[in-house]
Amino acid sequence: MSTSLHHRAIEHLGTRIVAGDLPAGHVMLAEHLEEELKVSRSVVREAVRVLQSLGLVETTKRVGIRVLPASRWNPFDAQVIRWRLAGEGRGAQLRSLAELRTAVEPVAAELAAANAPEEIRRELLDVSHAMRDAGQSGDVPRFLELDIHFHSLLLTGSGNEMFANMVGQVAETLTGRTVHGLMPDHPRATALQWHVNLAEAIANGNPEAAREASDRIMRETISDMEPEWKNQPRVFVPVQRP
Missing domain, CATH: 1.20.120.530 (GntR ligand-binding domain-like)
Incomplete structure (x- = not known):
């Protein structure tokens, strides 16, 4: 996996979530992120895993990747x-x-x-x-x-x-x-x-x-x-x- 692609995906999504461009409750699909970011599914999966660890998103089966409210973020990260x-x-x-x-x-x-x-x-x-x-x-x-x-x-x-x-x-x-x-x-x-x-x-x-x-x-x-x-x-x- 390209470290630069991984970093870019995390930065792109994290910045947009924290800025409110992707508001709490917004649902993303992995396939759409692949297309938007021009990266592989493994890069998307790893980026989402990192964002989950920060409390920014959660994944739900048959729903997608849901953006969480600011109260769930890790403010110390x-x-x-x-x-x-x-x-x-x-x-x-x-x-x-x-x-x-x-x-x-x-x-x-x-x-x-x-x-x-x-x-x-x-x-x-x-x-x-x-x-x-x-x-x-x-x-x-x-x-x-x-x-x-x-x-x-x-x-x-x-x-x-x-x-x-x-x-x-x-x-x-x-x-x-x-x-x-x-x-x-x-x-x-x-x-x-x-x-x-x-x-x-x-x-x-x-x-x-x-x-x-x-x-x-x-x-x-x-x-x-x-x-x-x-x-x-x-x-x-x-x-x-x-």
Whole structure:
């Protein structure tokens, strides 16, 4: 099976479903997808299997491939996040991610200050200084790379494997903000310094200072991004009742 064809089929269908072009309840037939995408049945079958794993579709015998409502999607999957950031739901997705990070990263910073291995503490400090240099020089690709690495180290350094598994979501968030022109070429000097302060607090084993620095970064992020989600409706997922 061609990996590129497989990827193209997933991207084509996933993007259209998340954008609402294929609304909840819409039924597709495998033979029609073969014709539309100009791919084999095995490619369609594998693409549908991936979309099923993300909660975007379900297959029903003698009916077809049914698109599921947004409440069934896996909101933590990096692909779903990327597709949402590329569409009209960008603001709502940014808000959900920012609020999630605000709830998690300050705690992760506190835990990292108490528990991170020495090599992670040193690397965080090095990366924070490199981020400041890249931000001041306006090197956007380099800054994005370092920003992702910084927050990945922060989450991993917490010693909490569930926090560490949020690295993909954070990476998609930071990438999406950059790709869609929502990050300045030259980040504010205060924001750059706060990352250095956070790394220093972790390096020095100061949990309280680390949590405060991370909380400051995340609250500033929310303040900056709030116009993007103004008037965007919130998503209330139905509770699964016994």
